[in-house]
Amino acid sequence: MKDVMKKISILVVVALLMITTFSMNSLTVQAAETLDVEAESAIIVDANTGKILYEKQSDLKLPPASMTKMMTEYLVLEAINEGQISWDTTTQIGDYAYWLSANPGFSGIGLIQDKNYTVRQLYEGMAIISDNATTVALAELIAGSEGEFVKMMNEKAEELGLPEYKFVNSTGLSNVDLGENYPEGTDPNADNLLSARSAALLAYHLVNDYPEALEYSSTLLSELDGRPLQNLNWMLPWEDNNFTQYRYEGVDGLKTGHTDEAGYCFTGTAKQGDRRIITVVMKTDSKAKRFNETKKLMEYGFSQFETTELFPAGYQLKKESILPVSKGKEEEVEFETAEPIETMIKAGEKDLYSIKYEIDEEKLTKDGTLEAPIKAGEKVGEAILQYNGDIDYGYINGESGQRVDLVTTNAVEKLNWFMLTLGAIGDFFSNVFTTVVDFFKGLFS
Known part of the structure; x- marks a missing residue:
């Protein structure tokens, strides 16, 4: 019975210490916010x-x-x-x-x-x-x-x-x-x-x-x-x-x-x-x-x-870091952050930060592709740091967030004229076939 009471007493002391520590931390944070x-x-x-x-x-x-x-x-x-x-x-x-x-x-x-x-x-x-x-x-x-x-x-x-x-x-x-x-x-x-x-x-x-x-x-x-x-x-x-x-x-x-x-x-x-x-x-x-x-x-x-490094150089958002390529020997190219994103943050708030991509529309064709040739390290846009916490004071220069360049991870060579010609012919007959099919579908619809 004495052993049981001793264990209960120890648990009570530990619980009180945890509550006190939590309360003190809460007061510290509250004091800082006010x-x-x-x-x-x-x-x-x-x-x-x-x-x-x-x-x-x-x-x-x-x-x-x-x-x-x-x-x-x-x-x-x-x-x-x-x-x-x-x-x-x-x-x-x-x-x-x-x-x-x-x-x-x-x-x-x-x-x-x-x-x-x-x-x-x-x-x-x-x-x-x-x-x-x-x-x-x-x-x-x-x-x-x-x-x-x-x-x-x-x-x-x-x-x-x-x-x-x-x-x-x-x-x-x-x-x-x-x-x-x-x-x-x-x-x-x-x-x-x-x-x-x-x-x-x-x-x-x-x-x-x-x-x-x-x-x-x-x-x-x-x-x-x-x-x-x-x-x-x-x-x-x-x-x-x-x-x-x-x-x-x-x-x-x-x-x-x-x-x-x-x-x-x-x-x-x-x-x-x-x-x-x-x-x-x-x-x-x-x-x-x-x-x-x-x-x-x-x-x-x-x-x-x-000061904390939130995202390293070479960081990629999953499933969002690929752009389609036209007139290239490869059909797509990956991109990544060129530099690390580092800033001053409150302790414990690292998980409240994310990034979003802003692709340079002037780099893209009307079809939304990058046209080859493409150099390795070529800038295709910017990654913008976002804070997802309760109070965001923004930036003194009016920016919506810190920015770093998004650059391609590898080069993509342009197809030679023969392959480009074959591709154009293929596209032509593909369009003709599609037009004919659509015509007959219209007759029987």
């Missing part, structure tokens, strides 16, 4: 694929303050990449930029007129300490005037596919604060506007198209005219500094922002292993809060998601 971010809007994006991992009112258009400078950075780096200017190109400070620089209300660092500054020096001032005068000097260098540069900003925003945006100056200040210096062609009372989604997409393009931007956004300290430039990003790896409490592993950018209209905002990015995420918080109520809320987003992104 992420409480104290910001007007927010978003997390996988920087490798553009997949959105979380969003909160990310389509709201709000003043982005100095996060505007990400677009200025993009256009400067593009001009360097295209050879229009170089890091060593020099320019001088115009009257408008000098006025900004001398104004303590705009956090001016006091630039000097009649002095040559390199693009590198000005870019550091813009990227590290978010200086407005160096930003305007770069805009004027590239476009001749800030008004013309603003046109470039809006054109590039459209080209990059930003869904919600309006650029009225290069710095992120309010035009009303610029007085008579507001850029020509813009509303003197207007503000720049971006949604968190658009800010994240801009950051996505910036770090992927011009990763050298991260070298500057992660620089802790530099100097200009003998004055220190101290980075405004408290999440960088500071040591012996009051900011160490805000440090977060892997953070190397990207752009802070603050005005009275915008509140405190921040576009952040961090890399851990092969994973990089981009986060945006807009309209928080303090310097510290924008970093604390960003830390919440980053911890959620890195703890709840893992």
Whole structure:
């Protein structure tokens, strides 16, 4: 009897442990799904694929303050990449930029007129300490005037596919604060506007198209005219500094922002292993809060998601990976994925992903065949990743899913002219026979 009671007691303990573990896991998942971010809007994006991992009112258009400078950075780096200017190109400070620089209300660092500054020096001032005068000097260098540069900003925003945006100056200040210096062609009372989604997409393009931007956004300290430039990003790896409490592993950018209209905002990015995420918080109520809320987003992104290969290169859907071939020595050809499909997914959700095929109709004849000759590895379409779970935030670039090429597994040679001729003759008599049969069937029907 004692042995029986002992066994029952053990079973009860094991059952209680299992229930407790399940409950704790459920609470963890529930807590993650109800992420409480104290910001007007927010978003997390996988920087490798553009997949959105979380969003909160990310389509709201709000003043982005100095996060505007990400677009200025993009256009400067593009001009360097295209050879229009170089890091060593020099320019001088115009009257408008000098006025900004001398104004303590705009956090001016006091630039000097009649002095040559390199693009590198000005870019550091813009990227590290978010200086407005160096930003305007770069805009004027590239476009001749800030008004013309603003046109470039809006054109590039459209080209990059930003869904919600309006650029009225290069710095992120309010035009009303610029007085008579507001850029020509813009509303003197207007503000720049971006949604968190658009800010994240801009950051996505910036770090992927011009990763050298991260070298500057992660620089802790530099100097200009003998004055220190101290980075405004408290999440960088500071040591012996009051900011160490805000440090977060892997953070190397990207752009802070603050005005009275915008509140405190921040576009952040961090890399851990092969994973990089981009986060945006807009309209928080303090310097510290924008970093604390960003830390919440980053911890959620890195703890709840893992990079996983869902489908290997050479993957084929059963019974769907064959196309008929015309005028070839073989009647069909197989195809497969050219590359593996890899993305950040929540732990335990691998089975919620599938792929579908999208065959390139322009590759097919009217009869739906591929016409020989066909090369091995020839692209015939794309495989599109699909998520079949409850909440799908989609992709920052508007894509319906990640795509990889579908390519043929082998070559198919074209039949020689003699065999093609025989085939054509055979088709002719086959059609004649079919027509005759149909005629007599019609007589007796």
